[in-house]
Amino acid sequence: MKRDYWIYGGMGVVALVGIWVLFVGLPRWYPSEGVPTPTNVASGKTTDNELVAATLFYISDDGMGLVGFERRLVQHADPAVQGRIILEAQLAEPPASLLSPIPPGTELRAFYLSDQDAFVDLSAEVTLGHSGGSLEELFTVYAIVNAVTTNIPAINAVQILVDGKEVDTLVGHVDLQHPLELNMQWAADPDIDATQSRPIDQIDQL
Amino acid sequence: MSVGVRYHALDGQSAADPVKVSKTLSPTRGMTGRLLVACCLVWLATGSTRGQTPDDPLTLVTPQDRRPLPTVRFDGRRLVAVSELTTPFGLTITDMRQPGRLTLMREDRIIVLTANEGLVSVAGQLVALASPSLERDGNWYVPIDFIGRALTLVLDEPLELRPRSGLVLLGAVRVPQVVARYQRAGRRSRLRLMITPQTEHVIEQNADRLLITFDADALDLVLRDMRPDALVADIRAMDGSPILAVELRDGFGSFSATTEPALGGAVELVIDLQPRPVSTTRAAPSPTPPAGSRGGAGSGPLAGPGTEPAALVPEETVGDAMRPLLAELAPPRRIRAIAIDAGHGGDDVGTRGPDGALEKDVTLAVAQRLRNRIESELGLRVVLTRTSDTAVSLDERAAIANNDRADLFISLHTNASVREAAIGAEVFYLSFAEYGEEAREAGFTGQLVPIVGGGSRVLDIVPWEMAQLRHVNHSARWAQVVADELGQRVPMSPRGLQQAPFRVLVGANMPAVVVELGFISNPDQEAQLTSATFQSAIVSGLLQGLIRYRDEVERETLPLDARSPDGSGRIP
Numbered sequence: 001m002k003r004d005y006w007i008y009g010g011m012g013v014v015a016l017v018g019i020w021v022l023f024v025g026l027p028r029w030y031p032s033e034g035v036p037t038p039t040n041v042a043s044g045k046t047t048d049n050e051l052v053a054a055t056l057f058y059i060s061d062d063g064m065g066l067v068g069f070e071r072r073l074v075q076h077a078d079p080a081v082q083g084r085i086i087l088e089a090q091l092a093e094p095p096a097s098l099l100s101p102i103p104p105g106t107e108l109r110a111f112y113l114s115d116q117d118a119f120v121d122l123s124a125e126v127t128l129g130h131s132g133g134s135l136e137e138l139f140t141v142y143a144i145v146n147a148v149t150t151n152i153p154a155i156n157a158v159q160i161l162v163d164g165k166e167v168d169t170l171v172g173h174v175d176l177q178h179p180l181e182l183n184m185q186w187a188a189d190p191d192i193d194a195t196q197s198r199p200i201d202q203i204d205q206l
Numbered sequence: 207m208s209v210g211v212r213y214h215a216l217d218g219q220s221a222a223d224p225v226k227v228s229k230t231l232s233p234t235r236g237m238t239g240r241l242l243v244a245c246c247l248v249w250l251a252t253g254s255t256r257g258q259t260p261d262d263p264l265t266l267v268t269p270q271d272r273r274p275l276p277t278v279r280f281d282g283r284r285l286v287a288v289s290e291l292t293t294p295f296g297l298t299i300t301d302m303r304q305p306g307r308l309t310l311m312r313e314d315r316i317i318v319l320t321a322n323e324g325l326v327s328v329a330g331q332l333v334a335l336a337s338p339s340l341e342r343d344g345n346w347y348v349p350i351d352f353i354g355r356a357l358t359l360v361l362d363e364p365l366e367l368r369p370r371s372g373l374v375l376l377g378a379v380r381v382p383q384v385v386a387r388y389q390r391a392g393r394r395s396r397l398r399l400m401i402t403p404q405t406e407h408v409i410e411q412n413a414d415r416l417l418i419t420f421d422a423d424a425l426d427l428v429l430r431d432m433r434p435d436a437l438v439a440d441i442r443a444m445d446g447s448p449i450l451a452v453e454l455r456d457g458f459g460s461f462s463a464t465t466e467p468a469l470g471g472a473v474e475l476v477i478d479l480q481p482r483p484v485s486t487t488r489a490a491p492s493p494t495p496p497a498g499s500r501g502g503a504g505s506g507p508l509a510g511p512g513t514e515p516a517a518l519v520p521e522e523t524v525g526d527a528m529r530p531l532l533a534e535l536a537p538p539r540r541i542r543a544i545a546i547d548a549g550h551g552g553d554d555v556g557t558r559g560p561d562g563a564l565e566k567d568v569t570l571a572v573a574q575r576l577r578n579r580i581e582s583e584l585g586l587r588v589v590l591t592r593t594s595d596t597a598v599s600l601d602e603r604a605a606i607a608n609n610d611r612a613d614l615f616i617s618l619h620t621n622a623s624v625r626e627a628a629i630g631a632e633v634f635y636l637s638f639a640e641y642g643e644e645a646r647e648a649g650f651t652g653q654l655v656p657i658v659g660g661g662s663r664v665l666d667i668v669p670w671e672m673a674q675l676r677h678v679n680h681s682a683r684w685a686q687v688v689a690d691e692l693g694q695r696v697p698m699s700p701r702g703l704q705q706a707p708f709r710v711l712v713g714a715n716m717p718a719v720v721v722e723l724g725f726i727s728n729p730d731q732e733a734q735l736t737s738a739t740f741q742s743a744i745v746s747g748l749l750q751g752l753i754r755y756r757d758e759v760e761r762e763t764l765p766l767d768a769r770s771p772d773g774s775g776r777i778p
Contacts, residue, residue: 053282063625064700070337099624132557132565133622134634134722138706168600168709172550173619173720175709177671183639185704 050075054151056090057143057187058098066139066146066187069095079152083118084111090147101139103129109164116156117179118148124163127170134173141174142186149182157181264350264367266294266374267381267424272446275374277350283337285347288319294376295357295365308339308346315360319346326352328359371426380405383426384450386441388433395437395479397452402472409463409477416452416461416477417444424448430639437479457481466679541756543587544580545607547617547710548573552597557622559732566595568735569618572723575745576618583749584756604713608673614684614755615718616748617710620735621699622727629731630699631744632722633689635681636674636712637705673715680717683758688719688751695747696724696740697731721748 052075055068073089076082087108094100103125110121122144130140145158157179161167167176261284263274273294277286288308291297297310297317306321318327321341325332326348333356336349348356353374354367366375368383375381382405387398399418401407406421427443427450434440436457444451459482466474548569550556556565570592577588589610591603598606607615621632674681682705689703699722711718723744724731734740 059624061625062700063623063628101624131622131624131727133725133727134619134706134708134720135621135628135632135701136557136623172554172556172600173706173708173710175671175707175712177709178707180707181639 054086054089054147056086056147057101057139058094059101059139064135066101066143067098068150068187069098071095079154080111080113082152083113083120083148083155084108086147086151087111087120087144090143101136101143102126103131103140105129110161113155116154118152118155118158119161119179120144120148120158121161121164126160127162127167130171132171137169137171137173138186140170141176141180142183145180146182146184146187262372264353264372264374265424266376267379268294268376269379269423272424278347280340280342280347284350285337285340286350286352288346288348291348291353291357295361306341308341312360317356317360319348321346326356328356331359333359368426370428373424373426375424379423380421381424381426381448382420382422383428384420385428385430386432386450387430388438388441390433390435393436393481395435397438397441397477397479399450399475399477400472401475404473407475409461411454411461414454414458416454418450418452418475418477420448420450422448425450437481452477540760541586541613541752543589543610543612544614544616544752545589545591545610545612545716546573546576547591547603547607547615549617549619549710551592551595554597557620557726559726559735560626560729561732563726563732563736565620565622565726568620568723568726568741570595572618572741572744575741576616576748579745579749580752584753600710601713603710604673604715604718607718608713608715613716614752615711615714615716616688617708617718617720619720619722620724620726621722623725624727626728628699628725629728630697630702631692631724632699632701633685633692633703634706634708634711634720634722635685636678636718637707638675638678639705671712673713674711674718677715677717680759681711681719684717684751684755685719687754687758688721688748691751691754692721692744692747695743696734699725 051072053070054073056071057066058069059065060067071089073085076085091100091102091106091108105123105125106129107123107125108120109123110119112119126140130137141160144160148155148158159166159179160170160176162170169176259279261277261279263276264286266273266275275286275294276290277284279285288297288299288310292299292310295312297312300309300311300316308319308321310317310319315329316327317329319339320326322338324335324338326335326339327333335355336351339349339352340347350369351367353365354369358365361376363377364375367373368375368381371383373381383402385400385402387400389396389398401420408419410417410419425443425448429441432441434455437455438452438458439455440451440453442451442453443449459480461477461479463475463477466476548566550566550569552566554566556569558564573590574593577590580586580588589607589612591606592598603617604615621628685703689698692698693702706720708720711720724735724740726732726735
């Protein structure tokens with residue numbers, strides 16, 4: 001009887017390894033190219049509900065740039081869902097010692113995709129609560145644009161809507177009539193790749 | 207303990223009945239054993255590298271050679287093994303006895319890494335890294351910015367990491383950054399290379415390649431907007447050499463090149479690629495276009511200083527292929543009128559200072575001061591987009607400048623920051639990079655329209671949002687001069703001169719800039735911005751910037767007057 005247990009045990013181990021290879025190993029070794037995968041695709045993780053590092057953007061200490069900050073967010077294979085997760089984190093309270101470039105109270109009304117462009121529909125607080133100034137407006141816009149395009153490579157550009165409508169600008173400066181592409185000019189150090197080179201003081205879990 | 211007990215039991219059974227065991231268990235046991243071994247090997251192989259994937263290597267460039275510097279990714283973070291850094295950077299691992307800690311030494315300077323910590327001690331100071339250092343199976347890994355942030359502190363020679371191009375520059379190496387943009391307009395194409403710093407280069411055509419050889423040790427190439435077309439199949443840096451190769455297609459005919467100084471010590475090399483002529487009996491060029499439409503005498507791309515030796519364009523290619531890009535259709539023109547836009551107004555107060563000063567009031571005051579100085583000292587015509595506290599839409603401001611035939615447009619604003627310490631003036635001109643290729647190409651569309659008496663002609667129907675595109679080079683020149691002059695009179699922000707996609711600029715059909723006069727959110731700057739003395743200093747800077755730009759323009763030849771009946775250079 002004991003030898004049967006030994007055989008069954010071995011077969012069980014083989015079966016477990018096979019299942020792991022089929023559902024975890026192979027997708028990791030040979031990721032599908034046709035399916036846009038969310039942030040940190042290089043990790044090979046396509047399973048939903050795992051936590052992955054995403055870069056969000058906040059105002060630097062001197063107020064002259066955006067700094068990237070990594071946070072652990074729930075991963076989702078659907079870019080539309082992933083985009084919403086990222087933006088809700090970007091709109092949430094900033095980490096201690098950092099300031100958000102997005103006016104408090106701003107809510108994400110909708111996030112949807114059209115081809116490679118994303119549309120981010122924000123509540124009116126993004127304009128009503130804005131302190132104004134071209135640099136602050138640039139930071140608000142590019143925190144949103146860069147948070148989406150940096151973390152979801154499948155998305156090429158982002159157009160911001162307010163209360164479901166296209167707007168010329170948020171507070172009189174940055175042209176929002178077009179989808180905007182990733183632009184690291186507004187990062188505190190634009191030569192550094194935002195996805196991998198921002199100082200990380202802590203890792204949060206949302 | 208339970209494992210040990212189970213083994214003992216098996217051993218006991220084997221000893222008690224060795225024959226039975228050999229007959230009944232041996233084949234299965236052998237197979238099972240092999241399976242288990244295989245499983246263990248698979249598990250170990252995958253488990254030891256769990257979360258780790260090979261990544262494109264960095265390239266270490268020294269005066270002597272180039273070599274790859276392998277990198278890996280752990281959970282999306284790009285890391286380099288410490289063992290790969292020791293030899294090229296002369297590091298010695300001095301202490302691995304403390305678990306979770308690694309000590310490296312370069313001469314008398316010490317680096318201490320702590321596993322799973324984003325801070326590293328370098329020669330007595332703490333340096334923050336992009337992600338924590340990792341220890342896996344006895345190997346240590348650090349994020350690649352360790353090279354630029356930590357190693358630079360212990361080396362005597364220059365060391366620079368350029369993450370975008372994956373280059374690590376060690377020692378006195380010359381590696382210019384070359385930002386390449388490839389644009390199409392009709393049948394012709396244009397390759398723009400922004401070279402920083404300015405670097406000597408030679409262009410030569412070698413069979414089906416255009417080779418641009420730089421006087422450098424390597425190239426830091428950033429390629430944007432590259433889509434193969436009928437003329438060019440690919441653009442790439444040749445491995446191991448400072449040569450940029452443009453792979454040509456059969457449709458390519460000839461090229462011409464010009465260089466122009468750019469901001470920050472850079473130079474822009476513009477290479478126009480012409481298609482091969484279809485035949486010498488092709489349709490005649492379009493009828494002489496009206497002022498501002500495509501084509502026209504003197505609009506060839508080779509004009510101007512800095513022209514490099516290049517193949518001449520055959521006469522028969524004149525036609526569609528020789529139509530200039532829109533940006534070329536805006537030569538400098540005499541400055542007779544200037545539009546001054548006082549930002550915000552009416553219900554739109556703009557930003558507000560801590561003591562209650564309003565942006566809309568400051569901008570109107572400065573606009574009126576500037577108007578008075580320009581009219582009295584330069585005798586130019588001035589158009590104000592608003593003269594009182596009224597609301598004017600952004601597009602209407604540009605429309606006022608266009609309709610009043612202004613030659614320059616300046617929009618005045620004050621800045622704000624949630625960080626109270628932010629101060630300084632900034633000058634912006636329009637950036638089109640954010641609009642994407644499709645939007646940029648929209649600026650190059652032409653339309654065949656009927657004319658009175660029969661026939662037709664091609665007119666450039668310029669979308670409102672692309673009107674500034676043809677002036678952006680001149681806007682950049684003016685913005686540079688304004689920033690220089692302001693910087694001599696008032697504090698400038700670290701971001702003194704920039705490009706941004708500002709709505710008020712897109713429709714301006716003339717060189718146009720936005721000037722942020724200072725940060726009204728800073729209490730000291732708020733007081734300055736509302737004071738007559740500071741406003742006068744600002745106005746002096748703006749005025750002197752205008753004079754310098756006007757003088758530069760008027761020193762240049764104005765071929766436009768010869769081709770445009772009204773001399774304005776406007777697109778009809």
